Structures are given as C-alpha cells and as structure tokens.
Amino acid sequence: MLAMRPNCECCDTDLPADTAGAWICSFECTFCASCALGPLAGRCPNCDGGLQMRPLRVGSALARHPGSSTRVRAERAAATHVERASNPPPRLAGVRALCSEDRREWEALWEGYLAFYGSALAPSTTEATWRRLLDPSAPMFGRVAVAADGALLGFALALPHAGSWTVEPQCYLEDLFVAPGARGAGVGRALMEDLLARCRAEGWTRLYWHTQAGNAVARRLYEGYARPDDMLRYRMLLPTAYSGA
CATH class of the missing domain: 3.40.630.30 (Gcn5-related N-acetyltransferase (GNAT))
Known part of the structure; x- marks a missing residue:
C-alpha cells in the first residue's frame, strides 16, 4: 500500500492523498507536478528512476487508510529546487x-x-x-x-x-x-x-x-x-x- 506522503520533497508543497498533482518514483519519493515536470524533468533525484502520477485515495478508503503525516525533504531534491531558483530559464x-x-x-x-x-x-x-x-x-x-x-x-x-x-x-x-x-x-x-x-x-x-x-x-x-x-x-x-x- 502506498504511504501517500503529504508533501513535495523538493519544494514542500502540500500534496493531500485525495488530490491530483502528486508524482512518485518506485520508492515513493513524492513531488508536486511543478517540480516533477520542471527542474526534475520526470526523474527522481534520489534514485534516478522515472516519475509517474500518483493515484488518488478517496472516500472510505482514505478514511480507513489515511495518508502519511510524515513530511519528507530530500537533500538532493531540495538542492535541485534551489539550483532552479538561482538559474533562470533561457530568454x-x-x-x-x-x-x-x-x-x-x-x-x-x-x-x-x-x-x-x-x-x-x-x-x-x-x-x-x-x-x-x-x-x-x-x-x-x-x-x-x-x-x-x-x-x-x-x-x-x-x-x-x-x-x-x-x-x-x-x-x-x-x-x-x-x-x-x-x-x-x-x-x-x-x-x-x-x-x-x-x-x-x-x-x-x-x-x-x-x-x-x-x-x-x-x-x-x-x-x-x-x-x-x-x-x-x-x-x-x-x-x-x-x-x-
């Protein structure tokens, strides 16, 4: 079962389990769409695996199995976010x-x-x-x-x-x-x-x-x-x- 981590490891954006927009690798490193499709270019910075959209967990399933409340910030992912901010895109x-x-x-x-x-x-x-x-x-x-x-x-x-x-x-x-x-x-x-x-x-x-x-x-x-x-x-x-x- 997926842990449904609550935040983007790159920029710390909230990613509720019942809301679209989360992307994960096979180890469930979790990122928002802006980071996954932007600075990370569809690759997990921790394992170098591909990122895919995370399925939703809703209704009674979410009530029985709530998403994780443990926020994760990966050092390598956070560094990518900082690097992106300091290197603006080409004109x-x-x-x-x-x-x-x-x-x-x-x-x-x-x-x-x-x-x-x-x-x-x-x-x-x-x-x-x-x-x-x-x-x-x-x-x-x-x-x-x-x-x-x-x-x-x-x-x-x-x-x-x-x-x-x-x-x-x-x-x-x-x-x-x-x-x-x-x-x-x-x-x-x-x-x-x-x-x-x-x-x-x-x-x-x-x-x-x-x-x-x-x-x-x-x-x-x-x-x-x-x-x-x-x-x-x-x-x-x-x-x-x-x-x-």
Whole structure:
C-alpha cells in the first residue's frame, strides 16, 4: 500500500492523498507536478528512476487508510529546487516554423516528450512524423519556440482538418512540449498564442486538444484558454497501428 506522503520533497508543497498533482518514483519519493515536470524533468533525484502520477485515495478508503503525516525533504531534491531558483530559464526570442536544420534538437525534445508519457516509438515512426512535418503537402505542421541563442525550447504539432459540425476547418493540437529547463519562461503560452494566431489567419474556427487529468502544470496553461468539457475519449489500437512498432 502506498504511504501517500503529504508533501513535495523538493519544494514542500502540500500534496493531500485525495488530490491530483502528486508524482512518485518506485520508492515513493513524492513531488508536486511543478517540480516533477520542471527542474526534475520526470526523474527522481534520489534514485534516478522515472516519475509517474500518483493515484488518488478517496472516500472510505482514505478514511480507513489515511495518508502519511510524515513530511519528507530530500537533500538532493531540495538542492535541485534551489539550483532552479538561482538559474533562470533561457530568454524566449520567438516562435517559428520547424525546419530541416532543427532535426537534432527537435528529436531530443521529442524523446523527452515520449519519456514524460512513459512511451516509446519505433525509429521508423519518428522518422515518418518528421517527414510529415516537413512535407508542405501534408496537413500536419510543427512550430518551435526559440531562445535568443537559437536553441529550441519547445514545440507544438498540430493537424487542421474538416469537421462535420462546422463549415470551416478546425485544428487539433496533438502535441505540445517545453524543455524542462525552459519552463516558467512563457514558452508554452507563446506556442499557444502562435497557434491561435495561425487559426485566426487561416479561418479555422475550432482549436482543441487534450491532456492527462493529473498534469497540473499543463492544465494551468490550458485552462487560461478554455475549460475542459465532459466528453470522454475512446481509443482503439487496431492491428495495422502496430506495423513497424
């Protein structure tokens, strides 16, 4: 049974057992979403294992088995928090279209994005995605946030398409990712604003996306633009989806 530790070991934020937003490693080192997805970059500073969202404990289960009241501050995690505070993220210069010269940096960000979701793709799938993003005849496109020194800070991948409920096209934001070291500098917001400007310029009348319910950092950004609705997502992986994977 999980101890359900009550605080972030990095910044000491309260993390009640019945509230989303806690991330844990296999040893149950516990962190808030801001630290887990920001300075810790999805890795536990104590064991170097991956971090995953902690499940909730609610209702009668919580009454029978309350979470731990022992607060933990890990020296290595706290040092990471202090280091982050003393090393501000790089300055954002702007957002532009993805180009062929970005391959190496984009792929590094892409691998970080997949690692965050605990996913892995065959190299052939990543290659196909890259080719689509650079193909002017393909509907999918990519935008990248760039630092003053030209380094890539994040990306947004989107897919405009026709819909049955609108006359005009709509746009699906499939992927948005900000490098851990660049978080807190307005990069995610800049990517969103850039995409909104593209939608308005093209006459796309609907922009939509989804994220994990427990991804508190992303939700703080997204809910500045729209509120989540009550629709559920259903997804089937058909046999052909596994080709080359």
